[in-house]
C-alpha cells in the first residue's frame with residue numbers, strides 16, 4: 001500500500017477564480033490551506049495559463065477584466081499554502097477529500113471544505129457533432145488559450161450565451177478565420193441582458209472590447225441562427241446552418257451549407273455538482289443558472305456542516321461572481337474557525353454580482369427546441385454510442401426518469417458518467433418540452449482515476 005495522508009485547516013477544491021479567492025484569503029489569515037486542482041496550473045477555465053515552458057499565449061488577446069484575474073493568480077501563488085496541481089478529487093466526506101496526484105493515492109483531513117470545481121460545457125447533440133473538428137466552445141478555448149494550438153483555418157462558432165464572444169475573439173487572435181458566428185437566442189431576447197451589461201462598469205467595458213474585436217475581424221454575430229448538422233469525410237468539412245424559432249426549433253426551410261474545418265458549439269455551461277451531491281449537499285434546478293446547482297446560504301454555507309461552495313457550482317454566473325463568492329466563503333470559514341465577523345460588504349458584493357449575472361443569463365436560458373436538432377440516428381451518448389432513437393425506445397419501455405433511461409440503454413454509463421450527455425439526455429429521450437431534469441446520479445470515483453488509487457486509498 002502506497003498511502004499518503006495530509007492534515008490542514010481547510011481543503012479547497014479548484015484553483016479557478018472561486019477557489020483562488022477563497023484560498024488566498026484563508027492563507028492570509030494564517031490558516032493551513034491545501035488547494036487541490038486537476039489542472040496543471042492555477043487559473044481555472046477563464047484565466048487558463050499555458051503549461052510551464054510552453055509559448056504561444058502572448059498573441060491571444062484577452063479582455064481588460066482578465067488583468068484582475070492575473071493579479072489574483074500572482075497573489076494566490078505568493079500566499080503561503082500547499083497548492084497541488086494535477087490532483088483529482090475522486091471521493092469525499094465532510095472533513096475528508098481523497099485525491100490522486102502523480103499516480104499516488106492521497107487523503108486530506110481538514111476541518112472545513114470549500115468546493116469551487118466550476119462547470120462543464122452544455123452539449124446539445126446535432127447530426128455530425130461527434131465528427132473530428134467539431135467540439136465544444138470551451139474545448140476550443142482550452143486548445144487555443146490553454147495549449148496554444150491553432151485548431152483549423154475556417155471556423156464556425158455556434159451556440160448561445162456569453163461564452164461565444166470569447167471563443168470568437170480567441171480564434172481570431174490565433175489567426176483563424178471565423179466564417180460565421182451564430183447565436184441561437186433572438187436579438188430581442190438578448191436585449192433583456194442590456195441593463196445588466198450597461199449598469200455594470202466591468203461588463204460594459206468587456207462587451208465593448210468584444211464588439212470591437214468582432215468588428216475589426218469582420219465577424220458579424222447572427223441572432224436566431226444555429227447549426228443543423230455537420231458533414232465531412234473523416235472530419236468536418238461542411239456545416240449546415242439555419243434559423244431557429246423563438247423556442248430554438250430549427251426552421252428547415254432556411255438551411256444552407258458553408259465550408260468549415262472547425263466548429264465550436266457552446267450552448268452554455270452546466271455546474272459541476274457531483275462532489276457536492278456526493279457530500280450530501282442540497283441542490284436546486286434553475287435552467288437559466290445551468291440546471292442543478294448547490295444551494296448555499298448568505299455566507300456560502302451548503303446544507304452540510306463544514307462544507308462551503310463558491311462559483312459555478314452554486315449556479316453559472318461567471319468569474320466575477322466566483323471571486324466574490326470565494327471571498328465570502330473564506331470569511332464564513334474564518335467566522336466558524338476563529339469567530340471573525342463577516343464583513344457585510346462581502347455579502348453585498350455577492351448579491352450585486354449574482355443579480356447582474358442572473359439578468360444576463362436569463363436572456364440566454366436554454367432553448368428546449370434545440371433538442372429537435374438531433375435526428376433519430378444522432379448519437380446522444382458518445383461514450384456508449386447510444387442514438388436518440390435508442391434513448392427514446394428506452395424511455396418508452398422503462399420510464400421517463402434519468403435513472404430509467406440510463407438503465408434502459410446504458411446512456412451516461414461510460415467514462416464521462418453522463419457529464420456530456422446528461423443535461424440533454426432526458427429531454428431528448430422523452431421529447432420533453434421543458435428543461436427540468438432529474439438530479440444527476442453520482443457515484444465514486446467522481447473522476448477517472450487508476451484502480452490502484454482506489455485500492456490504495458488511505459483509510460480514515
Ligand SMILES: Cc1cc2nc3c(=O)[nH]c(=O)nc-3n(C[C@H](O)[C@H](O)[C@H](O)COP(=O)(O)OP(=O)(O)OC[C@H]3O[C@@H](n4cnc5c(N)ncnc54)[C@H](O)[C@@H]3O)c2cc1C
Pocket residue numbers: 013014015016017018019036037038039043044045046047087088089090116117118119120121137138139141142163166167269272275310311312313317318319322446447
Ligand atoms: C471549458 C470551459 C472554458 C471556459 N472558458 C471561458 C473563457 O474563455 N472566458 C470566460 O469568460 N469564461 C469561460 N468559461 C466560464 C468559466 O468557467 C467561469 O466564468 C469561471 O472560470 C468560473 O470560476 P470557478 O472558480 O467557479 O470555476 P473554474 O474556473 O472552472 O475552476 C474550477 C477548477 O476546479 C478544478 N476541478 C474541478 N473538479 C475537480 C476535482 N474533482 N478535483 C480537482 N480539481 C477539480 C478544475 O480543474 C478547475 O481548475 C469556461 C468554462 C468552461 C467549462
